[in-house]
Amino acid sequence: MSKKRKKKEHHEEHVDESWLVPYADVLTLLLALFIVLYGMSSLDAKKFSAMAEVFNQEFQSGTGVLDFPSPAPSKEEKNLDTNEEVENNQDDSKSVSDEKLKELQKEQDQQELAEVQQKVNAYIEQNNLGGKLETELTDEGLHVSIRDNVLFASGSAEVRDADKNIVSEISKLLVMDPPRSIIVSGHTDNVPIHNSQYSSNWELSVTRALNFMKLLLENNELDPRAFSAKGFGEYQPIASNDTAEGREKNRRVDILIQPREEVTN
Structure with missing residues (x-):
């Protein structure tokens, strides 16, 4: 009787299957993970981030397997970054091109002024006007300085008739195409003028x-x-007024032939 009971009780015992539940959960998680990884290449970044957050909340506490704070950028975002980079490179190239253009324009302008200077210097040499007419090329332009005693009598502002031909020859040297801005300036020494026509x-x-x-x-x-x-x-003054020679240099008429204005786009 006791043997039958024991045998019966032995057949009524069942194998513990509680391990199947966590095993099934692990399989579910792995399946979901592989599906997500498989779809990453075409999945929209925002949808992927939202899905990852849902999985983490459901299956994990704290930082989960699918917690990606910086998801891979979408194709649209990559294209946007590329376009911005191209635009920045184009801006840099345009800036460099503008600077190079200005340098070339300045070099060409100085070369043109140097050619005008050569013509004026040739005129000075041919007419033995050295020391009375002088030229100087600077960043401000081409300076042509004419001593006052070449053109004017002392204390007078009227060009002498005998010297008007010099003015006429200089005017021919100033013909340029296109024209340049030209400033004519008068200068004196510091000796006060003493006549009734000019007060200073x-x-x-x-x-x-x-x-x-x-x-x-x-x-x-x-x-x-x-x-x-x-x-x-x-x-x-361009010289000291303390000497007669310096005062003579300061009494002059200057012609400034200015550089052309830079071309702006």
């Missing part, structure tokens, strides 16, 4: 510059719109 050296310098410019513009090939006249009196 400043007034004398202005009148000399204006009269000289009028004679230049008798050449119809020059454009009056490109010219202007200024008077500086004794306030822009």
